[in-house]
Each structure stands twice: as structure tokens, then as C-alpha cells.
Amino acid sequence: MKPLLFEDDPQFWFETLIALGEIAYGGADFGEVVATASNIKSGDYDSWHDAWLATAERLYAEAATMHPVSARDAYLRASTYYRRAEFFLHGNPEDLRINYAYERNVECFQLAVESIDHVERIEIPYDGHVLRGYFYRAPGDGPKPLLVVHNGFDGSAEDLHFMGATAGQERGYHVLTFDGPGQPSAVHRDGLLFRPDWEHVVSQVLDYALALPNVIPEKVALIGWSLGGMLAPRAAAFEPRLSAVVAVDGLFDAGAVFVEQLPWDREELVRRANAPEDPELDAFLAAAREQSPTVRWALSHGRYVMGGATDREFLAKYLEYHLYDGVAERITCPALICDAPEDLFFTGQPQQLYDRISGPKKMLNFTAEEGADAHCHVGAMRLASGRIYDWLDDVL
Template identity: 25%
Template sequence: MDAMRKGQRWVLDAFLAVGGLDVLHPDAGAIFEQIGYDSTDLKRVFGPVKAGSMLPSAWSGAAKEIEHRAQHWEERGFTRTARRLYERATLLYARTHYSILGDDPRRGRYLEKVIESFKKVIAFSDHPIERVVLPFEGHHLHGILETPPNAKKLPCVIMLPGMDMFKEDWHKLMEQRILPRGWAAFALDGPGQGESLTKGLKMSLDNYDRAITAVIDWLSAHPAIDPERIVIMGSSMGSWWATRAAAVEPRIRAIAANMSNLGDKFVLLNQAQPSFMANLMYMTGITDTEEIQALSKAMTLDDIAPKVSIPYLIITGENDELTTLDSSIGVYGKLRGPKELWIYQYEFHPIGPQSDEWLTASLDWLEHALEDCFAPKHELRTFITKQGEYLEGSGEPPWWHP
């Protein structure tokens, strides 16, 4: 990372000491809780943190305590209590693992703790969960498939995490909001993400496209999955990867782009926290700052979006700090299939306060897409105010038009 971006870290550290998690992303705690993090764990981690360098220790300290509690209840035979605690420990160990950038042996050690904890979740689960390892271009893709009991030929949602997420982040959402629909769900650590990255699979401009094809190949042969009803929920940078894949993979039926990051990556690398540039450099294996900037300039959807003709939903915050609203609207305008745009007033990247709403609503939207509820030219833009008004029309913030 260049000297200027490294030099900005003291600013982030100073604000972390005062503002905690909200400094990284305003109102992020709300969506963390929706996807399974315990609020007391988050408070314990961020309460004493005075600098970003303290985060791995804070995450790991909380993880060890929760794992110890899980082991106690497991020994007593209280498997449901143990399962919930192992779920918490998995997420906390995974955050520790994520927080250690680079080919560091400590990162590998914490990955083993993630795997160990999640295997306990699988052992005590009431439904089938598979840890999936797929050969891919000399390395491996790592994923999690969750299905209802006795599943056969069900619709499947592929969950694509963002740059600072991982497949285990989606377990509770899959268990609580997807499986009850009678659907299956697959969460992926693609190139440059999570377990796949730690085990050597770097991200390039286009290898994530091929990774999704490899996943769909595998899912299509699985007896629990209907290969004609595969959709994608791509969150944050996952929305960008999903869009690229949809332009070349005809088996994707629909996409929900949540907390979307569809525009160019200038804001992400040059105006957001310096950790994003460091993260992208590790994800790609690029060590030269000019080369990473050149890659970011190629990471546009201007020529990709017009090739996407399947139903497509964009959900974004008006004040997303990692992209611009203009760029999201620009990509939306280039899509060629049925499409909708939901803009949440005053919300930042996590769209945290309304995350309970949009997480479920985006799944409902995908269900409508699978049921062919949208006409070929369907197009709807909705601006959603803080007071719960749903203003249909241009989708633009009212203040744009005095």
C-alpha cells in the first residue's frame, strides 16, 4: 500500500478509539446482529479497542471465551445451547482470521479454529450442512451447502460475500430465512475470499466468473438442487462479481444485489478506509500500488451490465460510503432485463437499521423472479424514506429536485 494510504491509518485508529464499529461502517452493528452476531460479543470486542491493530486480539479473546462456554454445554449434553455458542465462536474466530492480512501463519491457525467450530455446528444441526471443496484452476473453492431435510430438486440461492465477509457469515440467514422457504442455499468463499484465499486462491479480474460457473456445475449435479432454479444474492462486492457472472453464465435465473457496489472502485480504494486497498492487494496478490489502481480502473460494469437480461434487483443506501449513488443508478440504467432499484434514504453501506426488512424482501423478490412474476420490460425505482414512505418514480432523492 502506498505511503499516503498507510499514513492515513492513524486517523482510522483515532476514530476507532472513540466510535468503535460505527466508524468502520455507520450502523453496521444492526446487520451484524441480523446475520447472527451477538450484540454482547460486538460490544466486548469494540469496547476496549483503541487501534485497528488491536482487533485480532479482541476478536480472538471473545472467540475463546464463547468456545469454552460451548464446550461446557456440549459436555453436559445440551447440544442446542452448544450449537448456538459454536455458531458465535465460528463468527468470532472467522473475524480474527479475516483481520490478519497476508500469508501469515497466525491466519492459518485461526482458519483451523473456524473450521473446527463450524464442524461442531454441523454435528449439532437439525438440517444437512455440507462443507464443500471444489477443485479450481490449480487451487480449491470452499463453500457451505445447507438444505432442508430430505431435500430434492429445490431452488437454490448462491450467497456471495463481500470483500470483508466470508461464507460463514451467511449461516444464520440461510438457516432462518432461506431453508424455511423450502429452498437450499450455498455460501461461497470465491477467489480472494476467506478459506479459499488463505489456501492460496487469489482473485483476478475475471476468475470469479469462472468460479461461479464451477459452483453451478456442482450444484446442478446435486440431488437436492433444481438446476433450473438457481439465483444469486450478492452483497457488497459480491454484487459486482454476480453481475459479471450473469453476463456469461446463462443458468443464473435472477440476482439480488444487496448493499451493492456496482460502480468503479475509485471511492473504495482512494476515499474509503485505507484497509480496503490493503485488503484488495492481498486478495489479488498485487503488491504494486500503480498496478492495483490499474486493476481498479478495469473493474467497471459499463460493458458488462448491458449483457445482463435476467431479473435484477439493486438495493443501496443513499449515502453509501464505498460508492456513489450516481454510479449505482448508471449501472441500473444499462441492465436489459426486468429490474428494480431500492434506495434507502440517509443509509450508508450496511443499510443497517433496515437490514431486517431488505434481507427478507430481497428473498421475496427472488422468489417472484423464479415464479416469472415480472414482465420482460418490468422496471421499478423506489426511494424509501426514513419514515417508511415508498416513493415510486425516478428513485432519486427528493432533494435532487428543488
């Protein structure tokens, strides 16, 4: 999709498109998004924060004076805008604006879902901590299939309300969403960073989920968004309790985006990233920061959620996120792999994953003509949800 705003900053446009996409399930309003974006200067993280925060604060104050349904809608939109406000600030983890906007985001979302039927906050025991999320109970009596849904490199459990949770619930599924290690609530509240062996996370989530009432244990699917398009298949390769897995979008090797931009093959890049010193690689990463808004954000946010005192230390960790060594080939449950032709991050990766899966599988291709060609089809949530859930209906 051709950018409607921020033509010179693809990362700012993509994050704005996410907000526009959340309109489909009540997470934003078109006029609010456009009016907010008009006050932002491309590449300026402070102006981005200030504009989104101002819109969120206005809605937050107004919601307190509104009648229940109007307040619910206002809190949902304020939640989205608070989340946008702190998104680009993670290069300085000590920035007090991060926690303020994040906590307001969660507060607003939880105030909204208090008035939405059959949605409850949950805490999942995990390695002496808890993983926070939400359980969407399907309408009607009797056992139902269960969808377990998690986000990726930067998305939250709250975002998933607008990216599949509501869509699944209204189709008769129980839906459990959660933030795993490295994802917002786990980082903000417990300092838990990402780990590549995602089956360690999902196994504990399934222990909790399968103990919930009226869940059909033979009909449990896992959906992963963005980097979750690698993490969810990774879990499915090792977790036999899953009946299906969906990757939105499919991802085989997260580090390939860096390998393709740097003058070394993967093996050499891994060696250099893990070396005690490598001024040449450091210089390349510094130059990439200057040249690409997307790389600038990815390196800063990556250090925040994966650890690493330098860009190179983060890169060493990020290169561990892949499905090599026969992992993809271990996936035997039915798998749906989604593909976006204009993916800002992982073009070509869905096909690489699809080709290696040995079990039943389907590739779901979206197009620019459908307005669904962006990463995770964020501009076409209704379309994407319809196709994904129709496949799940057939499989489960």
C-alpha cells in the same frame, strides 16, 4: 445510521455494525459485542485483534463444556468474533495471528453446523483446486429452486450463514454458499487471488450445483454481496443458466471510489497505475492512507486478496473490476439491485448499474429510518432478507 461506537473511525464502526447485524441469525450477542468494543482503541489494529480474540477464546473454551444446543450457539458467536479478530491484519500476510484466528473461525462454524439440520460442507472442483462452501438443503421433499450466494471483497462463506443462507433455507430454497478466488478459504488455503471475469468462477460452481439432487434447473438465482454486487451481475451477463441475479448492493465500477478521490480521470488513472513508476500517484495513495481509515484498510487488504507488491500495483488490478464495455447491458435475466444511501464505499453505484441493465429489473431502496442505510444493510438483516426473498419468490 449514526455511529454508536468509534465515531472517529468509520471503518471500525462498520465492522462492529456487521457483528451487531449477525445477532439476527445467532452470530453474535449485543452485550458481547459492546463489551468487546469497549476494549478497543480507534485505529489500533492490535487492540482490535486482541479484544475480539479474547472474547472468541473465552467462548471457544466454554462451548466445549456446554450441552449441545448451547454449544452450537456459542460456537456460532465465537466464529464471528474470531473472524473479526484477524480482519485488519492483512497488511502483513506473514502475521501468524491471521491464520490462527481464521482457522479457529472456520473450526467453530463447522462445529456449530454439525448440529444444524440439512447443512453440509461442500468442495466444488475449480481449475485443479476446490472452492469451499456449504449446502443448505431446503426442508421437504421434491425439487426446489436454488440460490447460489457468494460474498465480496472481504466476506466469507461462513458469514453468509447470517447474511441470507439461513433466511433462504427457511423459505424453501436450496442455498449453496461458496468462497471464490480472492475470498477467505481460497486465499488462506490455496493462495487463489481475485479475478474480474467472475463468470469463469460461477460457471464451474453451476456445473457442480446443477448436478445436486432435487434442484430445479430452470429456477437458479445468483446473489452477490458487497463487491459481489459487481461480480454476480458480471457472471449473469455471460451465464445463461441463471434465472435471476441479486446485487447487494449494486456496483457498476469498483474503482470509481479511487477515481473520485484522485485528480485524474479514469483513463489517466489506469495509465498511471500500470506505469513502471509514478511517484506522484504513490504520494497520493500514501497520503490517502494517512487521512482515511477506510482507504488504509482497503489498500492493505486489497494487496492481500488481489495481489500487488505496492498500493499502486493493487490499484491497477482493482480498476479492472467494472461492468463497462457493454457488460451490464448484456444482463437479460431478472435483476434486483439493492441500494444503501449511506454506503461507506459505493454511494451512487447501484443506480449506475440499474440504468444499464436491459432486462427486467427492480431497484430496492433502503433508508436510515429503517436502520438499513449502511453498506449491504448490515444493521437490518431480517428486513433486507425479507424484501430480497419476497422478490425472489415472485420471480422464481
